[in-house]
Amino acid sequence: MAQMKELANKIESAYSIVVLTGAGVSTASGIPDFRSSQGVWTYDRSREYYMSSEYFYKDPVDFWAKYKDIFRLKLLKNYEPNSVHTFLRNLELSGKQVSIITQNVDGLHATAGNEDIIEYHGNLNTATCPHCQSKYALEYVMKHETPYCDKTGCGDVLKPDIVLFGDPITKHEEAEQRIRQSELVLVMGTSLLVTPFNILPDYAAFTCGLPMAIMNREATPKDYLFDFVIHDDLVGVVKHLSAWM
Structure with missing residues (x-):
């Protein structure tokens, strides 16, 4: 004391x-605490691969399914400080x-x-189109099983605005x-x-x-x-x- x-x-x-x-x-x-001795990553190291930039570009559809599950995006707006x-x-x-x-x-x-x-x-609340850099709110991301850019002539799968494994740190x-x-x-x-x-x-x-x-x-x-x-x-x-x- x-x-x-x-x-x-x-x-x-x-x-x-x-x-x-x-x-x-x-x-x-x-x-959830992801990194403590009782954390999510401790029990399933494969999650690091699935939450990597490499896996996003390899299989963006499955990436989004796993991403939404691991980060419990459906519950995000229920959390309070x-x-x-x-x-x-x-x-x-x-x-x-x-x-x-x-x-x-x-x-x-x-x-x-x-x-x-x-x-x-980064932040879970937004996602960005890798092609045209248009940014989308969580509400849009959650309306679509796999969120795509809706800008004319684009249509790329959105990338979440968090630092995935393999992404550079910019901050x-x-x-x-x-x-x-x-x-x-x-x-x-x-x-x-x-x-x-x-x-x-x-x-x-x-x-x-x-x-x-x-x-x-x-x-x-x-x-x-x-x-x-x-x-x-x-x-x-x-x-x-x-x-x-």
Whole structure:
């Protein structure tokens, strides 16, 4: 508890905060954690192949069937931000500059009201035509078993706006820029197993020399980098932090 109170003081005294978030932030909203020791990918590694750019171009019809099932798209609009999202929004409302760099593709940080969000792995709420770059909302995607571009003369199968396995990461430099501009880095709800997202804490520690805290239910391979290490349920963690701020 002493560490938690010290961290609360650190957060309260900082103006510019970068928060790196992962699936553990959204589990209280009912969204599965894909990367924990109990996560979806742990039990079926073939899903990584089916959710790859290679498989999308090989068999886009079957890709969409599996994609909608794995990411539970029918339920996406039923999910709401939880107290962890609200905690981060409240930091912003208190006058702090809060930048969120998230692995999550559910869009819940935006729904909660945070304004500066880097969706490192994209977003489930839209899809784009690879040919003409027309963008479509989730409502359109869900109306069609396999969503095609409806623009005249096009008709390509839409590609979801998430980073599939094999796709390039386009947000890394932007994420590093936010870290350089911050006073404090919080890492919440991520196992830090996915590259290159998991090298962002190294950048913050070794290049920028920033104070950092990690809050995750389980230990991670990067815990040694952090000044504060808290292994607990995030809902309980933010409740305690809020009480001391």
